[in-house]
Amino acid sequence: DTGVSQDPRHKITKRGQNVTFRCDPISEHNRLYWYRQTLGQGPEFLTYFQNEAQLEKSRLLSDRFSAERPKGSFSTLEIQRTEQGDSAMYLCASSLPYRLAGTKETQYFGPGTRLLVL
Amino acid sequence: DAKTTQPTSMDCAEGRAANLPCNHSTISGNEYVYWYRQIHSQGPQYIIHGLKNNETNEMASLIITEDRKSSTLILPHATLRDTAVYYCIVRVGAAGNKLTFGGGTRVLVKP
Numbered sequence: 001d002t003g004v005s006q007d008p009r010h011k012i013t014k015r016g017q018n019v020t021f022r023c024d025p026i027s028e029h030n031r032l033y034w035y036r037q038t039l040g041q042g043p044e045f046l047t048y049f050q051n052e053a054q055l056e057k058s059r060l061l062s063d064r065f066s067a068e069r070p071k072g073s074f075s076t077l078e079i080q081r082t083e084q085g086d087s088a089m090y091l092c093a094s095s096l097p098y099r100l101a102g103t104k105e106t107q108y109f110g111p112g113t114r115l116l117v118l
Numbered sequence: 119d120a121k122t123t124q125p126t127s128m129d130c131a132e133g134r135a136a137n138l139p140c141n142h143s144t145i146s147g148n149e150y151v152y153w154y155r156q157i158h159s160q161g162p163q164y165i166i167h168g169l170k171n172n173e174t175n176e177m178a179s180l181i182i183t184e185d186r187k188s189s190t191l192i193l194p195h196a197t198l199r200d201t202a203v204y205y206c207i208v209r210v211g212a213a214g215n216k217l218t219f220g221g222g223t224r225v226l227v228k229p
Contacts, residue, residue, distance in 0.1 A: 004161075033216065042205060042219030043162065056216070091161050093217075103169070106152070107217060109161035 002026075004110035006092050012116045013082055020078045021113045025094030032075050033107060034067055035091040036060065043091055049075060082117045089114050122206045127224040136193040138223055140206030143187045148210055151182060152217065153191045155202040162205065162219075165191065196227045 005024045013019050025032050030051050035043035046065070048056045051072040061067075064082075069075040079086055093107040123141040130136040142151065152167040166173055166180045168189075173180045179192040193200055205222040209215050 035217075042203075042222055043217070045216035045218070048216060058216075093161075103150075106164050106167060108164060112161050114159075 004092055004094050004108055006090075006110040006113050008113055009111060010114050010116075012118065014118050015084060016081055018078065018080045019082060019115065020076055021090055021115075023075045023077070023092030023094075023110060025074070025092070026108060028096065028100075029094035029108075030072065030097045031095045031107075032069055033093040033095075034075070034077050035093065035109075037089040037091060037112070038087075043089075046077075079115075082115075084117045087115055087117045122208055122220055124204075124206050124220065124223045126221065127226070129226045129228055130193075130196050132198055132227055132229050133195055136196040136200065136225060136227070138191040138193075138204050138206075138225065139188065140191070141188045142206070142208045145186050145208050146210075149208045150210070151180065151186075151189050152207040152209065153178070153180065154205045154207065154217070154219075155200075156205070156222070157199075157202040165204075196225075198227050198229065201225060201227045 007022045011019055032049045034046040036046055037043040046058050046061050047067050049069040052069050064080045067077045089112040091109055091112045093109045095105055095107045150167050150169050153165040154162040156162045165177050166175055168180045168182055182189045203222040203224050205219050207217050
């Protein structure tokens, strides 16, 4: 078990550019979550996948944001036409299916990707 | 999910027990209490969760009051590495639901 991994760990981009982040969940975790955290605040939910299906999206996920999980394993989060307000830490988490975890279901987070938009 | 209220910050002495309170007066019967912590510049780390019974693991103990309107996370022997922001979260367990983080408690363990 190598934990949730995210790539890159840091990204600096200029306003208007597109960026893409990758998340590799813990193996056998079929649920995958994306959160965003701005400085001094707690993480905020963005979207959630169960296998390859995107089941929930926050209103925070504007049309410039798109997330995919094409084969139910890794996921990508793309931000188009970045704005300075997109500067934040983007966190990925994963969890086991309920049928395996039951009441012990919990989310395990990766180290995050820190984005700075200049 | 029910809302939680935590103190903004607290200090504790290294080697002593740290008791972190959390109020969740509107908690529903099917909602669990989760605790996570976030050490500076890292992703949140799961600590413990419970429904109504007290829970203990290798990291901490969780004490939930009988009416379930509040809880306390206990770090039995705080170390400097326990300095972090601690989040108390209430959510419907095992439903694949998002975690709703509040502001958390910033805990500083002092030597």
